[in-house]
Amino acid sequence: MNKPHRDTIFLEEAEILTHQAHEGDQFIMRLLAPHCALKALPGSFVHITCDPQLPMRRPISIMRVSPDEGWVDLLYKRVGKGTTLLAKREAGEKISLMGPIGKPFQPSDTRSRPLLIGGGVGMPPMIFLADALRKATDKQPMVILGSEVPFPFKPTPSQIMVPGMPEGVIAAMPLLDDWEIPSRLASLQDFPGCFEGYVTDLARRWLDALDNTTRDSVEIFSCGPHPMLEAVAALAKEYDLPCQVSLEEFMACAVGGCAGCVVEVETPEGPAMKRVCVDGPVFDARQVF
Secondary structure, three states: OOOOOOOOOEEEEEEEEEEEEEOOOEEEEEEEOHHHHHHOOOOOEEEEOOEOOEOOOEEEEEEEEEOOOOEEEEEEEOOOHHHHHHOOOOOOOEEEEEEEEOEOOOOOOOOOEEEEEEEHHHHHHHHHHHHHHOOOOOOOOEEEEEOOOOOOOOOEEOOOOOOOOOOOOOEEOHHHHHOOOOEEEEEOOOOOOOEEOOHHHHHHHHHHOOOHHHHOOEEEEEEOOHHHHHHHHHHHHHOOOOEEEEOOOOOOOOOOOOOOOEEEEEEOOEEEEEEOOOOOEEEEHHHHO
16 A cells, blocks of 8 residues: 655755854754655654754754745754754755655645644744745735744834734734735734734734625634643634644654644544654644643
8 A cells, every 4th residue: 555655755866055143043954855845735844863963853844835946944943952953054064854744735725715824933934834825816814923023034014904903013024025925923022013012912903904805815824832831822812713723742763653742633533642843843723622
């Protein structure tokens, strides 16, 4: 019997094309990995060897890809031994990469207003998804990003009007503005132009500003810390909106062999243990919260 993931995950010696440091111990790395770039979908991640002296790989979400030029962009935060070693790597070096891995986001054919909510290092899948959605003429995405450290890009005042935004909340991600996708930023750190509060508070303002028909066309996608995802799932339930979440978990093999990243999921047959790496990382929020 054919395995569902056979011939979909590639092992590549990826070359570091660029490696940029940003405030808040955040880094954006561009890797030349043509097989991964060709097959990756929003929600996919890679499993990389951070340094030859550290055999255990680390999972990192994909932020952008160029199938034509063969590169993938990764955004990560330096938090432990692996990412500390990864932060020292330089352009021109090679890194062992496995990917793309995981079940991607699956936008509905019947809902035209995707609401994308990303927090911290959960922002990359939302940017990847926004890039894919802008190519679909029937979709009108809205993106809300949150961070408690400086954003890994320079927020700029947006010229795109967004319903429900409080006065002065004008900061956006420049790349999304370039794509003509409305976005707003939230933080509790009093960053200029950003909403002072949680991403879910800002999402509520946006949802409440929509008429009933438009609100019924919304579906929510989210990635970020566990408490944030719980809050997003609760918001989706309150407004009776479909919601998909990408979970963050520690992983050993990342290809479903070790079952070290299992979570309990509600299924029609009852509770079941699912592997975040290959059964996810994207799940229906109602099943996991």
